[in-house]
Amino acid sequence: MQGTGVYPQEQLYGWVQTPCVLNHSFASHSHQFCPPHHALRPHQSWSRGSSIGWHSDDNRPYLKQRDFAAVCYLNSYGNDFKGGLFHFQDGDPATIVPSGGDVVIYTADSRNIHSVDEITDGERLTLALWFSRDATYDEDAKLITLLSQNFLHDNAPELCLPLPASSNMYWFSPDQASSDQQLGFDICWARLHVLGYDLLFHQDKSYCSNISELLMEPLQLTRGDELFEHEFINILHALQVVQFYCWKSPDFKSAKVEETTTVVVLSQSQRERFVCLKSLFAKDVCLVDSVFSNVTFVESAQHSFNWVDFTIAIATWEDYVRKLHRELVMSLPHWRIQQSIFNVSLDEK
Numbered sequence: 576m577q578g579t580g581v582y583p584q585e586q587l588y589g590w591v592q593t594p595c596v597l598n599h600s601f602a603s604h605s606h607q608f609c610p611p612h613h614a615l616r617p618h619q620s621w622s623r624g625s626s627i628g629w630h631s632d633d634n635r636p637y638l639k640q641r642d643f644a645a646v647c648y649l650n651s652y653g654n655d656f657k658g659g660l661f662h663f664q665d666g667d668p669a670t671i672v673p674s675g676g677d678v679v680i681y682t683a684d685s686r687n688i689h690s691v692d693e694i695t696d697g698e699r700l701t702l703a704l705w706f707s708r709d710a711t712y713d714e715d716a717k718l719i720t721l722l723s724q725n726f727l728h729d730n731a732p733e734l735c736l737p738l739p740a741s742s743n744m745y746w747f748s749p750d751q752a753s754s755d756q757q758l759g760f761d762i763c764w765a766r767l768h769v770l771g772y773d774l775l776f777h778q779d780k781s782y783c784s785n786i787s788e789l790l791m792e793p794l795q796l797t798r799g800d801e802l803f804e805h806e807f808i809n810i811l812h813a814l815q816v817v818q819f820y821c822w823k824s825p826d827f828k829s830a831k832v833e834e835t836t837t838v839v840v841l842s843q844s845q846r847e848r849f850v851c852l853k854s855l856f857a858k859d860v861c862l863v864d865s866v867f868s869n870v871t872f873v874e875s876a877q878h879s880f881n882w883v884d885f886t887i888a889i890a891t892w893e894d895y896v897r898k899l900h901r902e903l904v905m906s907l908p909h910w911r912i913q914q915s916i917f918n919v920s921l922d923e924k
């Protein structure tokens with residue numbers, strides 16, 4: 576994607592925690608309507624310093640299949656971030672102020688040249704979609720095939736556990752032209768860190784300098800000098816539970832506690848191990864703090880932490896994932912018949 580600024584690097588896989596209510600804000604519409612095929616980019620975080628200069632969304636030979644673009648805002652200008660206004664070069668409205676739940680839709684060609692101002696504070700979250708008339712770019716068909724292969728076994732919830740993508744997907748480099756792992760930090764590690772957690776691999780991995788290998792390893796979480804003995808299957812699993820806990824912890828207050836929580840004090844050698852790991856995952860901890868300062872998810876985590884509630888969060892997260900899995904398994908036969916996940920009915924009034 577062309578742009579003069581710093582394009583956001585982070586793409587998170589997993590669920591979108593903010594509900595999307597569509598308030599249509601059509602910036603441009605044209606063409607005789609025929610239901611387009613869609614491609615979805617996972618929800619995206621624009622951290623402080625991100626921006627994108629004037630561009631159209633089909634501005635590369637390999638992007639020519641894009642006919643329409645849609646951006647759904649998952650949080651709001653003013654409340655969650657500063658800067659980050661969207662501008663069209665021509666036409667009216669010229670400026671869109673992102674507001675959680677709103678969607679802006681426009682043709683992907685040069686009739687809708689647009690830009691996004693630099694984010695000066697907080698974190699801007701969006702969900703971007705592109706629509707194509709060319710069936711060979713139909714993401715639904717690909718996804719349905721993939722889901723059919725992997726998700727048809729109802730009683731295999733472990734299949735729902737997240738698998739990290741390639742390691743450079745999670746590496747934030749201040750120099751975005753390179754993915755040089757001598758600078759910057761791992762975003763998963765950084766998110767855990769700003770929420771007050773450190774991590775420790777089950778086996779001593781301090782000899783291992785390959786981040787992509789480490790991202791796949793089982794691990795435990797620590798806070799202060801405490802080690803929580805639960806084992807997470809990989810860093811994304813731990814991160815999903817931690818974020819789920821931040822999101823849902825107000826609901827746990829009234830919950831009855833039957834879970835047993837095992838926390839031990841860190842030994843000296845364990846402490847040394849996580850110091851080693853820290854230098855592997857973050858070359859610059861000050862940069863982590865500066866990128867994530869004033870981010871709302873950090874503020875929302877300022878609740879009183881306790882491991883008992885956290886233990887409940889693990890079990891509740893598992894129930895939640897199982898529920899999503901069941902819904903998926905129920906919908907899949909229908910999607911397979913339709914060969915489509917999102918159906919636009921032209922007859923609906």
Ligand SMILES: O=C(O)CCC(=O)C(=O)O
Pocket residue numbers: 576627632646661689690691701703
């Ligand atoms: O996030 C936005 O408001 C627009 C993003 C954009 O222009 C793009 O991803 O191409």
Ligand SMILES: [Fe+2]
Pocket residue numbers: 630631632689
């Ligand atoms: Fe764009």
